[in-house]
Amino acid sequence: MVRSKPAAKMSPQATLTAVIKSAREAMRKDAGLNGDLDRIPQLAWLLFLKAFDGLEESREVTEDRFRPAIESPFRWRDWADDPNGPTGEALLKFVNGKLLPYLRGLSGTGAHDPRDVVAAVFKETTNRMVSGYLFRDVVNKVNEINFTSSDDIHTMAHVYESMLREMRDAAGDSGEFYTPRPIIRFMVHQVDPKLGEIVLDPACGTGGFLVEVLEHLAPRVKTAQQQRTLHSNLRGIEKKPLPFLLGMMNLVLHGVGHPSIARGNALASPITQIGKGQRVDIVLTNPPFGGAEEVSIQANFPAGKQTAETAWLFLQLVIRQLKDGGRCGIVVPHSVLFADGVGARIKEQLATECNLHTVIRLPEGVFEPYTAIPSNLLFFDKTGPTKDVWFYEIRPPQGRKKYSKTKPMRFEEFADCQAWWPKRVENERAWRVPIADIEANGYNLDLRNPNQPEDLTHRAPIDLLAELVQTEREIIALLEQLEEGIGDAQ
Template identity: 40%
Template sequence: MSIGNFVKRVRDIMRQDAGINGDAQRIEQLTWMLFLKVYDDAESVWELMDDEYESIIPEYLRWRHWANTDIGNTEALKGDELLDFVNNDLFPTLKDLQLPAHCPRRKSVVKAVFEDIHNYMKDGVQLHELMVLINEFDFSDPEETHAFGLIYESILRELQSAGSAGEYYTPRALTDFMAAHVGLKPGDMVADFACGTGGFLNSARRVLEPQAAAGTNEDRELLSHSFFGIEKKPLPYLLCVTNLLLNGIDEPNVRHANSLTTNVQEFGEKDKFDVILMNPPYGGSEKPVIQGNFPEQFRSSETADLFMTLISYRLKKDGRAAVVIPDGFLFGSGAKRAIKERLVTKFNMHTIVRLPTSVFAPYTSIATNVVFFDNTGPTKETWFYRVDMPEGYKHFSKTKPMLLEHLKELDAWWTDRKAITVDGFDKARAYTAEELRGNDYNLDLCGFPSEKEEILPPRELIEKYQADREAHERVMDEMLRKILSKIGGEE
């Protein structure tokens, strides 16, 4: 079945149901059903590999039984009977599953998935039609799983137009590039503390999978246990778990929680990771009780600031991180400045990539950047590189997204770094830690001089003005000092 045909048929079925209101509900409805189908097919494989495997789901609630739409199945539920079963038996039971002690993640995830998910469909006939459509796929067949992987990615991309749900989607080209440039190796534990639909974890899997396949049996065994995620909201959490299961991660260690509710100073070595890949939510606001989990100088209502601090406390010695951050972080003062000082003095912040404003179009025009750093010692120098729009593009969009090929120049530069100047403006340049400190940790460097001035929110506009003014004053003071020194004046 083609991608377009599947998505069209799903949409046509749900449009006939009075309970579905908008794309976000349509995606949630489809995804919990896909989860149960994917999980059931995965269990078929686990049962073949382990004669003692027992499902956490009661037998009559397993997809293979209640959702069996084979022709001739006289026990198949339909219409109102099906709707009553889903609402009053399936959902309540899965939400209240009793988990045994030391329950493995691949089992406990079922209860976690259904704690905050809803059945929106009100017509049992349409619900049955959707089951028939989903049953056309056999997720235990590698070829069909690969084909559906493309369909699944198209579903994730549709989150862009699903209202606030769009915040969960980071372009695959960006997640793949970041995963490819943090030195992933077998045995690494990879984390994303706001994992959304699992894009970064899957990009890491794509890097590690070939290495594990070419490595030892231990490397291959480690792969399924190499990924850790936390997601606060139920829909992206469900999407993430389904995404990982679909791609062969049998032990998806993904938790439905808020990463910011633990005091960062309580994290020990067991809570730290080799690699952290993230696009933290930004533009949100956290309550004072959450801010209290951070040292006073790092406290901020801005979620991106808190996540940057969290990452710094959960990165192992010699660990590597790549994090998407908004422009406001680069020139911001207060807690932002304190966090940047920590990154420079405690970590090796070796690269900052400036991205075009339309990378996350159409659901936000906020300019973003990627900060690469590792826990190998203090920063000696930081390279800045500006990614310009590719030739023939005015901006990226939903139909013309950023592709990996648009980052080829950056990829080539990565291993052969040199300063680049275009029309008199820096496109790539290294700054020493001393220069960054002398600029009061204003990291708004190698920006986009040819772009029209962006209208920033008032608070960010004031912060940018203050940072620019202070930077200019420092330059003037230094020039004045040199002049006075040459003419014999007082410094």
């Protein structure tokens, strides 16, 4: 008799992935959803409600004066828990006509009231599914996930981040709210937030920087009060409704019950109105660039530094937003380094008001295939004016010219830079430039590495053309000499 082997037990992540896959398969059959740009947000708000209900159940046990943020019959357990509950048109009528309007209309008392959090999440959230039966199938799948266990929440967070990567792939040109995880991790490590410090991302997208800071500091948390303070000190602002929803969900899945993310444009108020009480210890961000802000937004900035380019506006905002002694890591497009005019004036302000201590030159293709724009990382702190700027070139592994979607940058490739960081010695990748030299050059930061042979990518086109013409002349002169020599020999 041949005995069949017992089925291998699936890991929690594999089980969860299978559940999510089944839910997405059901969603693919619905005529109201068109691709992952529709399916993932739809799944995100259902996961949010399920996770939020799990947090509410935990609060009910641990808090003496517990008051539910979502009242019956709008809690997940009231309408979604029973797999044989409302379905078809009855379910759609409840969700579209009662549930979502109720959630949008919640109002709290401020101070991170969970009702305000829910209302903000659902302010622009809609149900896109048109089949109530398929909707019930998806709800039943989501209901299989257990959000009362911290292990399950942690596992779900990793599965969710994989969905965000898929969405980035589906978003194409709309994917500006994603930053490669190795870059985020490197920036967080080098800025090194401490417990008790307020960390802000004014263009937080799906919350990548805030989640990385959370994971960076989590091992240092020893008490419940430290954890509450850490959660409240992670702050973000996001302009667009879709990444705002995904970012809120991302933080909730990482255990932050009441994420401090505001829905709005961080550039929408005059920067002179940012008082000392609104300033933060750390800014970590990858603001959108290549954008064009309207005139009313530009008017929030000093007359001589108004521009439509979002990168320049965010750089001014960050300078103003930092406390004395505060620190910043920011992604900027390559044009920031060599720009003159308004750009040069903003770089002069940066060098005067802050210590721009490090410029990291990223290799080509780091953000491919979502954008081909070369990028750099600026690190500065508000400890006094700049004296010297260190430049460091990150290079692709040997044999690679650039990165791609299938061969992205890895965190390990920052290891040499991290080893160099505290010692600060010049080598073939690193060099130092006094601020006086930068000032004399019109605050141009697009400087060639003097410790490397000349690289064509860092030379002006007119210089390359002049050298090419000179080389051609020398070749012609040699050919003429050769011709004369052959003629004399005949």
